[in-house]
Amino acid sequence: MLDVDGTLLDIAPRPQDVVVPEELRDTLTHLARLFHGAVAFVSGRPIADIDRLFAPLRLAAAGGHGAEVRSTAGGATRQYVPALDPVLKRQFARIAMLGNGIIVEDKDYSLALHYRLAPELGGAVMNAVVDLSERAGAGMLEILPGKSVIEIKPRGFDKGSGLRHLMAHPPFAGRKPVFVGDDITDHAAFKALPEFDGVGFSVGGHIPGTSFNFDGPKHVRRWLAHLARDDSGALR
Ligand SMILES: [Mg+2]
Numbered sequence: 001m002l003d004v005d006g007t008l009l010d011i012a013p014r015p016q017d018v019v020v021p022e023e024l025r026d027t028l029t030h031l032a033r034l035f036h037g038a039v040a041f042v043s044g045r046p047i048a049d050i051d052r053l054f055a056p057l058r059l060a061a062a063g064g065h066g067a068e069v070r071s072t073a074g075g076a077t078r079q080y081v082p083a084l085d086p087v088l089k090r091q092f093a094r095i096a097m098l099g100n101g102i103i104v105e106d107k108d109y110s111l112a113l114h115y116r117l118a119p120e121l122g123g124a125v126m127n128a129v130v131d132l133s134e135r136a137g138a139g140m141l142e143i144l145p146g147k148s149v150i151e152i153k154p155r156g157f158d159k160g161s162g163l164r165h166l167m168a169h170p171p172f173a174g175r176k177p178v179f180v181g182d183d184i185t186d187h188a189a190f191k192a193l194p195e196f197d198g199v200g201f202s203v204g205g206h207i208p209g210t211s212f213n214f215d216g217p218k219h220v221r222r223w224l225a226h227l228a229r230d231d232s233g234a235l236r
Contacts, residue, residue: 001062001163001189002220003181004043004050006147007203010217013116015105020053024221030228032059037073038171042066042159044151044185046108047077060172064109065153065185066162071169080165081157083108088136092152095128110144110153125150146183160188167196180220181207 002008005018012018032039040060041050047063047070058074070077092111096102101118102125104111113129115121126143129150133141142158144151163179166172177196179189182203190200190209200210203220207213214220 001040001042001177001179003186004041006182007180014103027225027228036171040166062162062166066157066159067109069165071166098124110151112149112151114149116148144185158188160192163189163192
């Protein structure tokens with residue numbers, strides 16, 4: 001189970017600019033075959049966005065931080081929560097008017113404000129997000145600070161619940177999950193791993209509960225390519 005941004009793919013200045021290397025598509029196709037379909041993306045991006053990035057690949061996925069889950073490659077998607085309220089989205093999107101370089105990413109189930117291009121505005125964005133969240137209703141929204149990004153999502157679902165939903169269905173049910181992730185939103189998935197006797201690997205900095213840290217996405221891709229070449233049958 002693989003987080004996408006910052007784990008499989010190098011982070012780009014704007015989320016729409018990330019690049020999927022052609023070898024990665026080949027590697028994932030091969031791995032999905034080796035694992036009988038038990039290879040999944042676990043991302044904050046909605047599944048439609050993941051499919052667009054990795055086209056023509058349509059692997060299993062937990063998208064929108066677990067808001068929607070597709071347990072089989074190319075199969076039906078189950079939606080567990082509605083999209084974030086459009087009025088709230090518009091209010092949070094207006095925070096981008098604080099200055100040039102703040103990019104709004106509508107992720108259907110959440111909204112992200114990226115300030116990678118305007119790092120000096122990070123504090124102001126956070127203040128505005130906290131103010132608006134408090135006005136929206138105490139405890140209703142969760143604020144997720146990431147790498148030059150602040151994300152707002154309703155409580156009640158996360159990558160941990162997404163991982164559990166994947167594990168409840170074939171081809172994942174009964175397997176030991178391996179999850180790789182790099183950011184705060186991945187902590188919930190790492191926390192769910194012991195329930196399934198799973199293993200977690202972090203990227204770009206050690207995260208509690210993980211047993212290995214990759215230096216960066218390039219190193220994750222290299223490891224996966226190595227796994228995909230395994231034809232000993234040990235992985236199946
Ligand atoms: Mg990530």
